[in-house]
Amino acid sequence: MSGPGPAAPEAGDGRRGRPRSAAADTAIVEAVLRLIEEGASIGDLSMEGIARAAGVGKATVYRRWSGKNALLLDVIRSLDDDLPPARGVSVRDDLVAMLEHLRHRGLVKRHSAVFRTVLTHVQAQPDVWREYHDTVIRARREAMHAVLRRGIDRGEIRDDREIDVLADLFVGPMLARALLDERKALPEGLAEQIVDTVLEGVRPRP
Amino acid sequence: MSGPGPAAPEAGDGRRGRPRSAAADTAIVEAVLRLIEEGASIGDLSMEGIARAAGVGKATVYRRWSGKNALLLDVIRSLDDDLPPARGVSVRDDLVAMLEHLRHRGLVKRHSAVFRTVLTHVQAQPDVWREYHDTVIRARREAMHAVLRRGIDRGEIRDDREIDVLADLFVGPMLARALLDERKALPEGLAEQIVDTVLEGVRPRP
Amino acid sequence: MSGPGPAAPEAGDGRRGRPRSAAADTAIVEAVLRLIEEGASIGDLSMEGIARAAGVGKATVYRRWSGKNALLLDVIRSLDDDLPPARGVSVRDDLVAMLEHLRHRGLVKRHSAVFRTVLTHVQAQPDVWREYHDTVIRARREAMHAVLRRGIDRGEIRDDREIDVLADLFVGPMLARALLDERKALPEGLAEQIVDTVLEGVRPRP
Amino acid sequence: MSGPGPAAPEAGDGRRGRPRSAAADTAIVEAVLRLIEEGASIGDLSMEGIARAAGVGKATVYRRWSGKNALLLDVIRSLDDDLPPARGVSVRDDLVAMLEHLRHRGLVKRHSAVFRTVLTHVQAQPDVWREYHDTVIRARREAMHAVLRRGIDRGEIRDDREIDVLADLFVGPMLARALLDERKALPEGLAEQIVDTVLEGVRPRP
DNA sequence: TTATAACCGAGACGGTACGTCATGTCTTCTC
DNA sequence: GAGAAGACATGACGTACCGTCTCGGTTATAA
Numbered sequence: 001m002s003g004p005g006p007a008a009p010e011a012g013d014g015r016r017g018r019p020r021s022a023a024a025d026t027a028i029v030e031a032v033l034r035l036i037e038e039g040a041s042i043g044d045l046s047m048e049g050i051a052r053a054a055g056v057g058k059a060t061v062y063r064r065w066s067g068k069n070a071l072l073l074d075v076i077r078s079l080d081d082d083l084p085p086a087r088g089v090s091v092r093d094d095l096v097a098m099l100e101h102l103r104h105r106g107l108v109k110r111h112s113a114v115f116r117t118v119l120t121h122v123q124a125q126p127d128v129w130r131e132y133h134d135t136v137i138r139a140r141r142e143a144m145h146a147v148l149r150r151g152i153d154r155g156e157i158r159d160d161r162e163i164d165v166l167a168d169l170f171v172g173p174m175l176a177r178a179l180l181d182e183r184k185a186l187p188e189g190l191a192e193q194i195v196d197t198v199l200e201g202v203r204p205r206p
Numbered sequence: 207m208s209g210p211g212p213a214a215p216e217a218g219d220g221r222r223g224r225p226r227s228a229a230a231d232t233a234i235v236e237a238v239l240r241l242i243e244e245g246a247s248i249g250d251l252s253m254e255g256i257a258r259a260a261g262v263g264k265a266t267v268y269r270r271w272s273g274k275n276a277l278l279l280d281v282i283r284s285l286d287d288d289l290p291p292a293r294g295v296s297v298r299d300d301l302v303a304m305l306e307h308l309r310h311r312g313l314v315k316r317h318s319a320v321f322r323t324v325l326t327h328v329q330a331q332p333d334v335w336r337e338y339h340d341t342v343i344r345a346r347r348e349a350m351h352a353v354l355r356r357g358i359d360r361g362e363i364r365d366d367r368e369i370d371v372l373a374d375l376f377v378g379p380m381l382a383r384a385l386l387d388e389r390k391a392l393p394e395g396l397a398e399q400i401v402d403t404v405l406e407g408v409r410p411r412p
Numbered sequence: 413m414s415g416p417g418p419a420a421p422e423a424g425d426g427r428r429g430r431p432r433s434a435a436a437d438t439a440i441v442e443a444v445l446r447l448i449e450e451g452a453s454i455g456d457l458s459m460e461g462i463a464r465a466a467g468v469g470k471a472t473v474y475r476r477w478s479g480k481n482a483l484l485l486d487v488i489r490s491l492d493d494d495l496p497p498a499r500g501v502s503v504r505d506d507l508v509a510m511l512e513h514l515r516h517r518g519l520v521k522r523h524s525a526v527f528r529t530v531l532t533h534v535q536a537q538p539d540v541w542r543e544y545h546d547t548v549i550r551a552r553r554e555a556m557h558a559v560l561r562r563g564i565d566r567g568e569i570r571d572d573r574e575i576d577v578l579a580d581l582f583v584g585p586m587l588a589r590a591l592l593d594e595r596k597a598l599p600e601g602l603a604e605q606i607v608d609t610v611l612e613g614v615r616p617r618p
Numbered sequence: 619m620s621g622p623g624p625a626a627p628e629a630g631d632g633r634r635g636r637p638r639s640a641a642a643d644t645a646i647v648e649a650v651l652r653l654i655e656e657g658a659s660i661g662d663l664s665m666e667g668i669a670r671a672a673g674v675g676k677a678t679v680y681r682r683w684s685g686k687n688a689l690l691l692d693v694i695r696s697l698d699d700d701l702p703p704a705r706g707v708s709v710r711d712d713l714v715a716m717l718e719h720l721r722h723r724g725l726v727k728r729h730s731a732v733f734r735t736v737l738t739h740v741q742a743q744p745d746v747w748r749e750y751h752d753t754v755i756r757a758r759r760e761a762m763h764a765v766l767r768r769g770i771d772r773g774e775i776r777d778d779r780e781i782d783v784l785a786d787l788f789v790g791p792m793l794a795r796a797l798l799d800e801r802k803a804l805p806e807g808l809a810e811q812i813v814d815t816v817l818e819g820v821r822p823r824p
Numbered sequence: 825t826t827a828t829a830a831c832c833g834a835g836a837c838g839g840t841a842c843g844t845c846a847t848g849t850c851t852t853c854t855c
Numbered sequence: 856g857a858g859a860a861g862a863c864a865t866g867a868c869g870t871a872c873c874g875t876c877t878c879g880g881t882t883a884t885a886a
Contacts, residue, residue, distance in 0.1 A: 017835030018877045024837080042330035048867055057838040062869070120330045124247050124323065137386055158410045161403055165379070165396070169403060172378030173371070175385075180343055190371070197367055197375060201407025204364045230858080252846055263859040268848070429861030430851045436863080460841055469864045474843065537659055549798055570822045573815055576803070577791070581815060584790030585783070587797075592755055597782070605783055613819025614784055616776045635830025636882045642832080666872055675833040680874070 006064030006074065020063070027054040028061055032075050036113045042121050045072075069128040072121055079111055080136055091151035092195060098144060099174050099191035106178040106186045116179075141167060169198050233260040234267055238281050242319050251278075251323070275334040278327055285317055286342055297357035298401060304350060305380050305397035312384040312392045322385075347373060375404050418476030418486065432475070439466040440473055444487050448526050457484075457529070481533070481540040488530040491523055492548050503563035504607060510556060511586050511603035518590040518598050528591075553579060581610050624682030624692065638681070645672040646679055650693050663690075687746040697729055698754050709769035710813060716762060717792050717809035724796040724804045759785060787816050 006025055031054035035045060047068055051058045065071040088094045105111040144167045151157035157166065173194050177185045237260035241251060253274055257264045271277040294300045311317045350373045357363035363372065379400050383391045418437055443466035447457060459480055463470045477483040500506045517523045556579045563569035569578065585606045589597045624643055649672035653663060665686055669676045683689040706712045723729040762785045769775035775784065791812050795803045 016833075016879075018837075020836065021877095041332060046867055047869080051838090055838085057836095057840095058869080059839090059871090060837065063836075067869085117330065120327075124249065124327070126247065133386070155410060158408055161399070161408070164391070165399055165403065166408055168379040168382045169375075169400070169408065172380070172382035173374040174378070175382050176374045176378035179381075179385075180339070185370070193367070193371055194375070197371065198404065199407055199409050201405055201409075202364055202367070202372060202375065203405050203407075204361060253848080254846055257859095261859090263861085264848080265850090265860090266858060269857085273848080428853065428859070430853095430863080432862065433851095458841055459843080463864095467864090469862095469866090470843080471845085471865090472863065475862075479843080537661065545798070567822060570820055573811065573820070577808070577811055577815065578820060580791040580794040581787075581812070581820065584792070584794035585786040586790070588786045588790035588793050591793075591797075592751070602783070605779065606787070609779055609783065609787060610816065611819055611821050613817055613821075614776050614779070614787065615817050615819075616773060634828070634884055636832080636884090638831065664872055665874080669833095673833085675835085676874080677834095677876085678832065681831080685874080 007066070007070075021060075024054070024056055024060050025064065027056055028064070028071070029075055029078060030054070031056075032071065033110060033114060036117050037110055039113075040117075042117050045117070045121075047071075069121070069125050072117075073128055073132055076114060076132070077136060079105075079114055091147060091154065091156045092199065094147045094150075095170055095195045095199075096191050098147065099170060099194055102171070102174045102178070103186050103191050106174075112178070144171065170195060173198075230260070230262055230266050231270065233262055234270070234277070235281055235284060236260070237262075238277065239316060239320060242323050243316055245319075247323070251327070253277075275327070275331050278323075279334055279338055282320060282338070283342060285311075285320055297353060297360065297362045298405065300353045300356075301376055301401045301405075302397050304353065305376060305400060308377070308380045308384070309392050309397050312380075318384070350377065376401060379404075419478070419482075433472075436466070436468050436472050437476065439468055440476070440483070441487055441490060442466070443468075444483065445526060448529050452529075457533070459483075481537050484530045484533050485540055485544055487526065488544070489548060491517075491526055503559060503566065503568045504611060506559045506562075507582055507607045507611075508603050510559065511582060511606060514583070514586045514590070515598050515603050518586075524590075556583065582607060585610075625684070625688075639678075642672070642674055642678050643682065645674055646682070646689070647693055647696060648672070649674075650689065665689075687743050691746055691750055694750070695754060697723075709765060709772065709774045710817065712765045712768075713788055713813045713817075714809050716765065717788060717812060720789070720792045720796070721804050721809050724792075730796070762789065788813065791816075 006020075028050065031050050032045070035050065035053055045068070047058060047061055050071070051061050054061075061071065065074065088097055105115065145163055148157055148163055148166050152159045152163075174186075174191070177190070234256065237256050238251070241256065241259055251274070253264060253267060256277070257267050260267075267277065271280065294303055311321060351369055354363055354369055354372050358365045358369075380392075380397070383396070418432075440462065443462050444457070447462065447465055457480070459470060459473060462483070463473050466473075473483065477486065500509055517527060557575055560569055560575055560578050564571045564575075586598075586603070589602070624638075646668065649668050650663070653668065653671055663686070665676060665679060668689070669679050672679075679689065683692065706715055763781055766775055766781055766784050770777045770781075792804075792809070795808070
């Protein structure tokens, strides 16, 4: 995968003309992040304003991204590349690591603000949402599936449930907290709590 | 609480002049629903277009709602009044009923489209989102808490977990499916599957 | 003829809605005149700038005129309505009056600057130029023809030349001075000089 | 004066480096002429488009001319060098030859289109217009003055009028036709008709 | 022969203006 | 006084062109 970033300039031939300024790339993405962190709600994010904040001409933005959606999609993808959680010793540890990663994303201001803003914006555009879904979400889901399958193979996870449902049992609660609650609703130890409770069930243990 | 609907006209005194047309109220809300069902993405929803589709002047809309957010918030609330799930015989049945209600909302076109659209729109506006959170979400969450507390009292639910976490264990998975997956990801029997698996845990049963 | 002014609002029926602000009409046209008098060359005249100078939204301008050409065409027409020269006692007096009128237009700063600027702009757009030609120029030409025909009937003007050519013999010299020379090239007495010389011919009189 | 053509490259010293491509010079000027003949109105003439049509980089144009005005001014000057009318046997013949030259310029598509386009464009820029005036127009005017002075010396032209006025009496009518009328308004024999009528006057001859 | 320097086409750069559209407010007429 | 209509100032939309700049390359003269 090529990683996040602006669309390549048609990479046709011998690359003629003045090359695109990497500084402009950075300035634009940073401007978006800065604006969001400064509390810009989604409606406040205009291409006009982004270009202004980046000290860049509008055309320079449109040369790289086809519109606001494509830009925001890249911004959120840029935050996604950080740390794919490594493989731990037990399935329980892997699950905790994955949820802990999600939790941290929800806590770091830059991540949580950007995620909420961009998620809500992008979700409203079916095609852009599909693009996001097919890259970011799918990759994340497959990582989760791999962990679960390993657990099933090892006998640590029951094998009579669809793997999709199992995955959502772990991811869903963290998502609900992050989306529907305040940021303070993501306390230390939440990942472990979710993982352990889902593993053991909520019926009282004898 | 006054329930969903347009803001009262300042109900100051003897209510003089031509009374507000109830037909206009209906026409406006119906126009929003129709537009969304016809596939309007969120960006297509403009006050201009809503008034036009309702055959109503813009001022008539603004007289009732302070802006697009307030209008949409009322629209989503109007869909929420339908069927508060009744109390079943066991806690498990109550939980299934609540999730089944959520699942249906995700399946019915009007509900799912409106919910996604409006949620998306409203969430981006902090104050409006808070309003939505403090009425709709809180009420729903408290219903869930009541069910869970009953289960704890009866000994059907373990009592060593925070009730908020427990609630999200049930609601989260359904929300994740509804938000992140296709509509087809909400098959018959999903509510039971989630409830039973969370109750029993995902560890293999002996 | 309806006279200069912004396009009527489709004058369909009972004229509903808020009527257009006459103040805006005035402000826009005055802003154009002011900008030109302040030395704006043609390239400096932008709809953006005109609206700004008039303290008016762009849409308010576009609601009245379809574009810059239509607006400038109206501006120039507004300057044209001044004083259709009255009928004098002799043909020679009529001709002098007409040329004197042209000469004054070239001298008054507002007129000359606007005329040059707008004429220049309008002439470059074939369709707009045609419109200008078919209204302003044609009317002026026909007035001149009427004068000349009266002269021919009276025996004061030779009848062996096309009337178009005769007209241009009088108008052309003044136009050449106004267009090709400095403003100082339109001295007092020029109209008389042209008319008399053309009438008598440039051959030495015996 | 060195005649029309792009600005010399600062002619400093021993002229090092790759010399400018004469082909580019030609291509640019030809591109302008072609675009105008193809019906480009003045607004359609952009440096961007000119460079594109000439198959040349924008910098190559700007290296030769300081801007659009300077380029167009050179284009029109390039059309002006053609055929200075020769000296005939009588003053009347000289005048006819000069006006016939003007008439032809108005008839040939390339000339008339370019002239109108460039004149209108250049006239709006005071300094560029002055440049045009001081070279092209002045030269032409002085040729006319020379003819007229010869006529005065010979006794063929009256000597009680300013020579400027006399010149405009001949040039003005042709200019008026060319600028204000259709191209068809420049019929064969028009030059003779103007010259003879101005010479003899428009009063009926006894 | 090898620098050196100005040229070349291409195209990115920060700007400005285009003409359209939506915002929320206001103004007028009709019911 | 409510309602429909629509004008109002504001400001973002995405495109085009401005004049400058920067790239990889070419083509001359000067060392």
